[in-house]
Amino acid sequence: MTLELPFTNPVVVMGVAIASFLLAPFISRRLNLPTLVVVIALGAIVGPNGLGLLARGETMVLLGTVGLLYLMFVAGLELDLRGFARQRAGAVLFGSLSFALPLALALLVAPRLGFGWAATLLIGAIVASHTLLAYPIAARLGLARSPGVTATVGGTLLTDTLSLGLLAVVGAIAGGAEVGPSFWLRLVASLGAYALAVTLLLPRLGRWFFRNTDAEAAIRYVFLLAAMFVSAALAEAAGAQPIIGAFLAGLALNRLTPEQSTVMARVRFVGDAVFIPFFLLTVGMLVDVRVLLSAEVALLGTALTLVVVVGKGGAALLAQRLMGLDRREGVVMAGLSIPQAAATLAVTFVGLELGLFGTEVVNAVIGLILVSVLVGATLVERGGRALVLARRAAPAPDARVHRMLIPLANPDTAERLLEVAFLLRERDSNEAVYPLVVVPDDASVETKVAAAERVLAHAVVVAAEAEVPVAALTRVATNPASGILAAARERRITDVIIGWTGDSSARSAVFGGVIDQVIEHAQEQVLVCRLVYPIATSRRVFVVLPPGIDYGPGFHEAAGTLMQLASQLGVAPTGLAVRSDAERLRRSFAQAADGAQIAIETVASWRAVVERLQADARPEDLVAVVGARRGTVAWSPALDRLPAMLAALGTSFLALYPSERSLRATPHAPGAVTVRVPAEHVMLDLRGHDFDTAIATLLACSLPPGTRPFDNALRALARDDVGYAAEVVPGTLLAHARVRGVAERVALVGFRKPGLQHPSGAVVERIALLVSPADDEVASHVAALAVLAQRLHEIPPDTTFADRDAASAALSGVGTR
Numbered sequence: 001m002t003l004e005l006p007f008t009n010p011v012v013v014m015g016v017a018i019a020s021f022l023l024a025p026f027i028s029r030r031l032n033l034p035t036l037v038v039v040i041a042l043g044a045i046v047g048p049n050g051l052g053l054l055a056r057g058e059t060m061v062l063l064g065t066v067g068l069l070y071l072m073f074v075a076g077l078e079l080d081l082r083g084f085a086r087q088r089a090g091a092v093l094f095g096s097l098s099f100a101l102p103l104a105l106a107l108l109v110a111p112r113l114g115f116g117w118a119a120t121l122l123i124g125a126i127v128a129s130h131t132l133l134a135y136p137i138a139a140r141l142g143l144a145r146s147p148g149v150t151a152t153v154g155g156t157l158l159t160d161t162l163s164l165g166l167l168a169v170v171g172a173i174a175g176g177a178e179v180g181p182s183f184w185l186r187l188v189a190s191l192g193a194y195a196l197a198v199t200l201l202l203p204r205l206g207r208w209f210f211r212n213t214d215a216e217a218a219i220r221y222v223f224l225l226a227a228m229f230v231s232a233a234l235a236e237a238a239g240a241q242p243i244i245g246a247f248l249a250g251l252a253l254n255r256l257t258p259e260q261s262t263v264m265a266r267v268r269f270v271g272d273a274v275f276i277p278f279f280l281l282t283v284g285m286l287v288d289v290r291v292l293l294s295a296e297v298a299l300l301g302t303a304l305t306l307v308v309v310v311g312k313g314g315a316a317l318l319a320q321r322l323m324g325l326d327r328r329e330g331v332v333m334a335g336l337s338i339p340q341a342a343a344t345l346a347v348t349f350v351g352l353e354l355g356l357f358g359t360e361v362v363n364a365v366i367g368l369i370l371v372s373v374l375v376g377a378t379l380v381e382r383g384g385r386a387l388v389l390a391r392r393a394a395p396a397p398d399a400r401v402h403r404m405l406i407p408l409a410n411p412d413t414a415e416r417l418l419e420v421a422f423l424l425r426e427r428d429s430n431e432a433v434y435p436l437v438v439v440p441d442d443a444s445v446e447t448k449v450a451a452a453e454r455v456l457a458h459a460v461v462v463a464a465e466a467e468v469p470v471a472a473l474t475r476v477a478t479n480p481a482s483g484i485l486a487a488a489r490e491r492r493i494t495d496v497i498i499g500w501t502g503d504s505s506a507r508s509a510v511f512g513g514v515i516d517q518v519i520e521h522a523q524e525q526v527l528v529c530r531l532v533y534p535i536a537t538s539r540r541v542f543v544v545l546p547p548g549i550d551y552g553p554g555f556h557e558a559a560g561t562l563m564q565l566a567s568q569l570g571v572a573p574t575g576l577a578v579r580s581d582a583e584r585l586r587r588s589f590a591q592a593a594d595g596a597q598i599a600i601e602t603v604a605s606w607r608a609v610v611e612r613l614q615a616d617a618r619p620e621d622l623v624a625v626v627g628a629r630r631g632t633v634a635w636s637p638a639l640d641r642l643p644a645m646l647a648a649l650g651t652s653f654l655a656l657y658p659s660e661r662s663l664r665a666t667p668h669a670p671g672a673v674t675v676r677v678p679a680e681h682v683m684l685d686l687r688g689h690d691f692d693t694a695i696a697t698l699l700a701c702s703l704p705p706g707t708r709p710f711d712n713a714l715r716a717l718a719r720d721d722v723g724y725a726a727e728v729v730p731g732t733l734l735a736h737a738r739v740r741g742v743a744e745r746v747a748l749v750g751f752r753k754p755g756l757q758h759p760s761g762a763v764v765e766r767i768a769l770l771v772s773p774a775d776d777e778v779a780s781h782v783a784a785l786a787v788l789a790q791r792l793h794e795i796p797p798d799t800t801f802a803d804r805d806a807a808s809a810a811l812s813g814v815g816t817r
Helices: 010-031 035-046 058-078 081-086 088-113 117-128 135-140 147-174 181-211 217-237 242-252 262-285 295-322 327-337 342-354 359-390 411-424 445-465 480-490 513-521 555-569 582-592 606-616 637-647 691-699 708-719 778-794 804-811
Strands: 404-407 434-440 473-477 495-499 525-530 541-545 574-578 599-603 622-626 652-657 672-675 732-739 746-757 763-773 813-816
Touching (some): 010 035, 010 058, 035 262, 035 359, 088 147, 088 295, 088 327, 117 295, 135 147, 147 242, 147 295, 181 242, 262 342, 262 359, 262 411, 262 445, 295 359, 404 411, 411 445, 411 495, 411 555, 434 480, 445 473, 473 480, 480 513, 495 513, 541 555, 555 652, 574 582, 582 599, 599 606, 622 637, 691 708, 691 746, 708 732, 746 778, 746 804, 763 778, 778 804
Parallel strands (some): 404 434, 495 525, 541 574, 541 622, 732 763
Antiparallel strands (some): 746 763
16 A cells, blocks of 8 residues: 555545544643644644645545534534523524624625625624633633523524524525525525424424434434434525535424433534544645735734624623623623634635635634634633622522432333433533442342343443443342432432332322332432433423422422423423412522523312313423422322322323422521420320310410410311311321411420321321411411421321420421521
8 A cells, every 4th residue: 555645545544534633632731722723723734735644635525514514513403592592682682783793894894805795795694603612611600690691692593593594695696696586585485495394394303203212312313414414405405505404403403402311412422523523624624824824814814803803792792781781791791702613614614615715714714713712711711700709709509419319120211211310410510320220139139130230231321322420329128219218328319210100009109119118208309200202302391389389398409400301301391380379489480490480370279280281281291290298288188199190191290309308407597487396385195085175275285275366276277177187197187377366376286195087087196286376477387387397297106205395306497488
């Protein structure tokens, strides 16, 4: 084999190219430059204008074209549509200004540099777009959810789309079409029909395909590639550039490829490792250092850089003023929008192919990319630090750190449960996920451990494909629930994600023996999942909220979890609140998810919830229920019956049981609600042959019998509520009321053996009463009720106390409104 320059042997050509890709990250870290700039520089070195190792022949052009299409496809997939929707007004304002001002400056400057009107418009498209290369800096400073950063991220969708739309017009004109009314009519009609076909049909086709290829990530990836190429080809047939089709396909499939999903990790991996570097390498082959250093290119590069810096920076500062933000936030917005990369290179490359300008523009754009990246990163770093320091406090973290345990029993559902964990995992988290298999401790334990290892091996492969660290666990235990709970304690787990078939193992069970035991005894947040289809294909999310759920411990984290899940799925959830204040719940969700909004409507009863979902929910929807454990204020028998009813709908189902750790960690702070059960309010030998008598005896410990407050309280607690008061835990009854004439809140607890027969059939051995003044806030009263219910829940029914002081200490607690 002879080696003549340039190399033509395919093996040698690929070897040189891959070696360049391999060296790029090391050089990038050494010189503190973006990797894409380094790959372009290596292309210039090995290309015809450098060492001449490679020629820009048909093979390299083909690979470069594929890389260009792939680059724009990934840009569409990665755009934050949810962020755009959340900050629509700010995103539209910033996006419009960030597109219009640089375009206007380009229209003024480019003709004076000798460009024709078509080339001038294309120069405008180049400088009007931007790439969020400096976003990781803002995220690291804790500014990812600040209004200015969110508006900038959302505005990127508008600027890139408008830039590519301008490219479509210029491309059609440059193709030789005669400009006139018929031209515009044909262009708008063909592009409009094409865009509608892609945005309406492709998501439906993708959702159907993903549902029927559940565990085959490789074939899903091939589908995405096929969608990209077909869409690009159809765009060309419609009179637009192929890169517009690739970008539009990415937008259409955006919601089906969540950021943390396995298939998205595969898309990024192949793109970053192969396709996109080939495009950058072919761009670098066009760079001629001699031309780059010439006076003509230096002048053009300087002009383009000034247009970008002045146009993008001015647009950011103007948007900051109109949005009423801090000037430092405007500096951060400018730093995010100045860097040029993906769309800039794509439009430049197309302009070169159309013959609208020569390689001198390519060289000038390379210089523009390098300078804009350095300027943008510096502005974000300095402006972001100043903004954080000006707040005089560290920025709040975006979300709590999730450490997730996924008990696995069925290999067929393992990937779907892991996908839920990936969606809830923070973007930059280093925490591993913990798939777990619990093996029964019996005579065949060794065989079952080997089978468990095969299940865990599959989970490890799935996590590796998603680029998520994983720590597989195996436990041998007599009781599977005990094994799960022990693993959760040992690994300091925050979330347990467990699968459910839709059947209960006993008539009295909610989900089945093992799951019910985990829910009852776990202090962690528990998610019970019955996923009919892969969760990423969910079109809508319904959230069912029991009455009083927002007063229980862990609700803030639960709301944040649901909003994180909805954000990853790219859908706006709809809340169904049973007999609750919808506005109060909306505020709670907004606080939990940094202002994210959820539409919540009040529903009159549990039956109405089921009827509403039967009428509206479709198989492709996800129904999420915020559950409540026995012993919490929100629990009711109807809530235990709900999962079986919802399973019959045929939709995917998720029950989320909030963490119970929050209540113990609540500090004594403004807004804290303290519930004291003094020793004199405890009766260890409560008497009475019926509930009225027992409640009257207990109530007399605090309110004098025969007085109006006593009579009002007895009427509210016994004669009105006994038949309906919630059974907190087996053997315990909790009755509560706000009563006229009562001066302060009182809590009383009585213990009685043998117990009294409740109308529901249960035997009650503990009675707890909570009486608040009539003018006490409902929120404060319900919060106190939550504290008392929680304390009762934590004390086993068969507990005996040495004296009333010991009982008082166990029953008193603190919570928050």
